[in-house]
Amino acid sequence: MQPQQPPQLSPNPLPSDYLDQIASAPVKPGLDRRLLAFIGGGVFLVLLLGIFIISASGGTQVISLERLSLRLQTLEKVSKSSHTQLKSSSLRSINSNLKTTLINTNRDIAEPLTAAKIEVSKIDKRLIAEENGEKLLATLENARLNALFDRTYAREMSYQLETSMVLMNSLLKTTRSTSLKTFLNTAMKDLGALQKQFSEYSAANG
Secondary structure, X not given: OOOOOOOOOOXXXXXXXXXXXXXXXXXXXXXXXXXXHHHHHHHHHHHHHHHHHXXXXXXXXXXXXXXXXXXXXXXXXXXXXXXXXXXXXXXXXXXXXXXXXXXHHHHHOHHHHHHOOOOHHHOOHHHHHXXXXXXXXXXXXXXXXXXXXXXXXXXXXXXXXXHHHHHHHHHHHHOOXXXXXXXXXXXXXXXXXXXXXXXXXXXXXX
16 A cells, blocks of 8 residues: 655745746836035036136135235335335345336236226225335344344345245136236246345355
8 A cells, every 4th residue: 555645835935926926126207306406506606606616716816916015115215215224235226127117016016906906095905004014124124223234125025026926826826817817927037036135145145
């Protein structure tokens, strides 16, 4: 007598929508709209940041040009008031050239100032105070009292011209104004030669 086979259980029938159930859920249309909105917002922020940077750069350039104008005026006044105090004939000769160059430079800067719509009479008083030359004049007066005027004057004017040219070079790299570029190139060439002469005098007599 053969052993009785255990009854086989028939598998559960698959539901008719089984394949639909295991399929990935479709992406909701709302997600696409949210993604587009996110990207659009990002683009807007980038544009806004770009506009802000450009505006800030333009404002900085105006302030730098105002500062340069004030500094050149101050250096012209100092070069004139200090001339009679100079004992060295070679240093007086350099300073005479500086006075003439600064007179011409302050005349020529008028055009780029006008192009930038800058009125010297309306420059911020704090900026005027920073560039009024009080510290420079105090240093020179102290040098006069200590019989060190010539070498102190040469050293200080070399430094003042050097820092002025750094400011000019910064403006030259950022400006799009043709009149300002022309002015800066000429001024840097003329004042650069004088800065070198003051520096050489200072090195030889320091």
